[in-house]
Amino acid sequence: DAKTTQPPSMDCAEGRAANLPCNHSTISGNEYVYWYRQIHSQGPQYIIHGLKNNETNEMASLIITEDRKSSTLILPHATLRDTAVYYCIVRRFFGGGGADGLTFGKGTHLIIQP
Amino acid sequence: NAGVTQTPKFRVLKTGQSMTLLCAQDMNHEYMYWYRQDPGMGLRLIHYSVGEGTTAKGEVPDGYNVSRLKKQNFLLGLESAAPSQTSVYFCASSPPSSGGMDEQFFGPGTRLTVL
Numbered sequence: 001d002a003k004t005t006q007p008p009s010m011d012c013a014e015g016r017a018a019n020l021p022c023n024h025s026t027i028s029g030n031e032y033v034y035w036y037r038q039i040h041s042q043g044p045q046y047i048i049h050g051l052k053n054n055e056t057n058e059m060a061s062l063i064i065t066e067d068r069k070s071s072t073l074i075l076p077h078a079t080l081r082d083t084a085v086y087y088c089i090v091r092r093f094f095g096g097g098g099a100d101g102l103t104f105g106k107g108t109h110l111i112i113q114p
Numbered sequence: 115n116a117g118v119t120q121t122p123k124f125r126v127l128k129t130g131q132s133m134t135l136l137c138a139q140d141m142n143h144e145y146m147y148w149y150r151q152d153p154g155m156g157l158r159l160i161h162y163s164v165g166e167g168t169t170a171k172g173e174v175p176d177g178y179n180v181s182r183l184k185k186q187n188f189l190l191g192l193e194s195a196a197p198s199q200t201s202v203y204f205c206a207s208s209p210p211s212s213g214g215m216d217e218q219f220f221g222p223g224t225r226l227t228v229l
Contacts, residue, residue: 041223043220044206049217
């Protein structure tokens with residue numbers, strides 16, 4: 001799986017959009033970008049994933065550059081409960097035949113300021 | 115629907131003791147995983163299972179054994195605990211990937227200290 005690079009920490013004011021960048025310059029054509037987050041001491045939680053197109057769900061938006069070498073996770077209206085470590089993970093799609101685990105880096109510690 | 119549960123939540127062992135961590139899921143998921151997380155680090159995969167009766171090694175399997183006798187349960191064993199195994203252990207499960215969707219559901223974790 002391709003390696004990812006994220007800033008170690010970021011601050012964002014409550015109510016503003018939080019934009020978390022991720023570089024994955026060695027991503028290959030069959031690899032997806034996934035985002036998970038881990039709120040203090042809890043198990044990680046899936047947020048969103050994408051291949052080429054931008055994606056949006058009830059939690060966040062994912063913007064992937066045209067060359068797919070980087071992406072940005074956007075939390076549109078950050079709240080204090082969004083304070084967490086956010087992990088960007090690049091992983092190939094296994095189809096129905098099997099799967100192995102996720103490779104977590106150190107992620108970005110996002111702190112939402114009141 | 116409890117999702118993924120882990121037993122126990124906390125445990126303190128002495129060096130050389132053995133123990134088993136239990137992970138249970140009620141979502142009928144095929145795949146299950148054990149990870150460990152050390153302070154300030156991301157999660158690292160220990161072992162995983164793609165179905166009942168099958169297991170495979172992950173990134174850091176040494177010192178651990180696993181079993182998947184029932185689809186809903188995944189056991190992680192430490193035969194002779196060492197201080198280096200002090201960590202937080204997370205279990206996860208997932209259904210077979212579909213359309214790129216590959217969401218893993220994580221349990222609340224087990225905090226293990228080996229003295």
